[in-house]
Amino acid sequence: MxxxxxxxxxxxxxxxxxxxxxxxxxxxxxxxxxxxxxxxxxxxxxxxxxxxxxxxxxxxxxxxxxxxxxxxxxxxxxxxxxxxxxxxxxxxxxxxxxxxxxxxxxxxxxxxxxxxxxxxxxxxxxxxxxxxxxxxxxxxxxxxxxxxxxxxxxxxxxxxxxxxxxxxxxxxKNSRHSHHVCKSIIEATDGLRLHEGLDYEYTNSPGVCSDMQARVAAFTSKS
Missing domain, CATH: 3.90.226.10 (2-enoyl-CoA Hydratase; Chain A, domain 1)
Known part of the structure; x- marks a missing residue:
């Protein structure tokens, strides 16, 4: 077992x-x-x-x-x-x-x-x-x-x-860089009040991850 x-x-x-x-x-x-x-x-x-x-x-x-x-x-x-x-x-x-x-x-x-x-x-x-x-x-x-x-x-x-x-x-198939950011922010803000968590996200989320350009280019090239 x-x-x-x-x-x-x-x-x-x-x-x-x-x-x-x-x-x-x-x-x-x-x-x-x-x-x-x-x-x-x-x-x-x-x-x-x-x-x-x-x-x-x-x-x-x-x-x-x-x-x-x-x-x-x-x-x-x-x-x-x-x-x-x-x-x-x-x-x-x-x-x-x-x-x-x-x-x-x-x-x-x-x-x-x-x-x-x-x-x-x-x-x-x-x-x-x-x-x-x-x-x-x-x-x-x-x-x-x-x-x-x-x-x-x-x-x-x-x-x-x-x-x-x-x-x-x-x-x-999705971005491991995006996953890493999301996991790290959720972990860091667990238990914080909403406004504190939002402040943390605004400060620590890059918005654009390192693989964004390649992913967008791959999509637009198919259009």
Missing amino acids: NALNHALFMELETAIADLGKRDDVACVILCGEGKAFSSGHDLRDIEAGGETEHSQYEATVLEALASLSVPTIAQVHKYCFTGALELALACDLIFVDEATVLADTHSQWGLSPVWGMTQRLPRRVGAARAKDMMFSARRVGAEEALRIGLVDRVFAAGELASQTRDYALAVA
Whole structure:
């Protein structure tokens, strides 16, 4: 079930660092092979002390994922529980299939979030709905998740991978420079009042990105 442990996070850190250096990547899809996206943090790893020993490092890895300059999509199927949900929430978008269930089960096991759940989940669904999920540890189905804004797309079973890839390819046709500016401004202004956020955009958005002339010229040459 792709349970998360320290070794996996070390591999993820290496992959994220590589992606951050590459100019040939325009969109990243994060997925789990097999029966499920992930059942969450391996309870055996937690029992052995992994929750306290490595939590700061693993949270930093998720910060690196969230900070990638290119759009990121969590492609989630079947199960996405607790630590796995924190992993998915570090991506820009979350796509699921109809059979997917998501949950925050920290309270079921006497744990508290250390990978960002208390911050990213409320920003997704609002404070009251986040508390509902945290307090009850209940499973949220795909349609409810879409309705409350926890996920961004729901696809039919068997179509998740192809639909996510098609979306990513469409994103990749657009300017990675524009994507970088938008992501960085949204991140920098999260939590600011509207006028403060607007001031930040006016000051920090270049308006014209480095690939604008080439893109416009390619379009007008076809006209």
